Structure formats: C-alpha cells, structure tokens
C-alpha cells in the first residue's frame with residue numbers, strides 16, 4: 176500500500192482529519208512559507224498525533240542549530256530538509272533520534288539512503304508551489320523508500336502513481352483551497368484515492 180504524507184498542516188481540525196483518514200505522516204512547515212508555523216504551534220498539533228503516524232518538521236536552508244532547536248521544541252520525530260544541508264548535518268541530527276527526509280528535485284541522486292536519510296522526497300524544483308512536473312521521469316531511477324511530491328491532488332494522484340511508481344506520495348497545495356488553507360474534504364479525498372491507486 177502506498178505511504179501517504181500530508182504536509183503543511185496548521186489547524187487541529189485538519190490534523191485530526193488526516194489522522195482519522197489514515198495518513199502515515201504529517202508535516203509541519205517551520206520555514207519561510209505561507210504555511211509556516213512556530214515550533215510551539217507544531218508541538219500543540221503534534222500532541223494530537225498518535226505514535227503510529229510520523230510527525231515531520233519541514234525546513235529549507237536553516238543552519239543546523241536552528242533546525243535542531245525547532246525540532247526539539249516541536250517534538251517532531253522526523254526532519255524534512257530542502258535546499259542545501261551538508262551531509263555532516265544529517266548525521267548529527269540523526270544522533271538526536273530524528274528520522275531524516277532528504278528533499279530533492281529529479282536532478283539529484285535518487286537513491287534513498289545515499290546520504291544517510293531514512294526517506295527520500297522527490298519534489299518539484301519549487302517545493303510547496305503546487306506545480307506538477309514530469310513524474311514519469313523518475314520511474315525506475317528513484318529507489319528505496321521514496322515519496323513523490325509536487326503538484327499532486329485528489330484528481331491526479333492516480334495518474335502520478337501510475338507514471339512514477341513511487342513508494343509513497345506527499346501533498347500540500349493539492350488539499351488546499353488557497354495557499355496555507357487546508358480543506359478536510361480534499362484531505363480525505365486524497366487519502367482515499369491514493370490508497371486505491373497504490
């Protein structure tokens with residue numbers, strides 16, 4: 176069954192909807208974004224999430240001390256790193272017991288584990304933009320536990336899974352009515368459709 180991560184949540188109602196609809200992972204954006212929330216808010220939301228659902232803090236380009244402090248304050252169990260984060264930082268963060276998600280575009284090394292990450296996220300060049308891209312281009316190139324992201328929605332996730340054959344999928348914009356505003360019905364529809372397709 177395909178693994179599903181719902182990203183960019185900021186409201187308790189939406190966290191509960193995603194959990195009840197069967198999400199495997201939930202992301203809290205703690206970097207510059209219309210979806211940004213403070214670590215303290217992420218901690219409140221993470222407290223609503225049962226242990227079998229992975230909580231993920233999303234970062235882009237922050238220095239290791241900032242990421243470390245935000246991760247510890249929010250209590251997330253994984254860190255999703257976009258942009259340039261040197262390899263050594265990954266290892267240090269893992270030493271804190273955090274799982275690591277390396278977020279890349281399709282031009283990168285697409286072997287999950289190549290940089291000690293636990294999950295690989297293959298995303299559009301502009302993360303969180305909702306822009307679709309040529310998902311089929313990574314079919315057979317990405318390996319291991321990898322998530323497809325970038326412009327997915329309830330109406331195209333079946334096509335995306337067929338095109339790229341990912342281990343899992345990740346969505347943010349496609350379950351929103353406007354940037355940063357999630358829609359519970361779209362969250363449920365995405366999960367149901369992805370499950371059927373996978």
Ligand SMILES: O=C(O)c1ccccc1NCC(=O)[C@H](O)[C@H](O)COP(=O)(O)O
Pocket residue numbers: 182183202204206207208209210233234235257296298299301302303304305306324325326327345346347348349
């Ligand atoms: O969501 C953001 O605004 C964001 C900002 C900076 C780095 C990452 C960000 N989002 C990551 C995600 O929400 C998803 O993992 C992924 O990019 C899917 O995005 P979308 O195309 O909007 O579904």
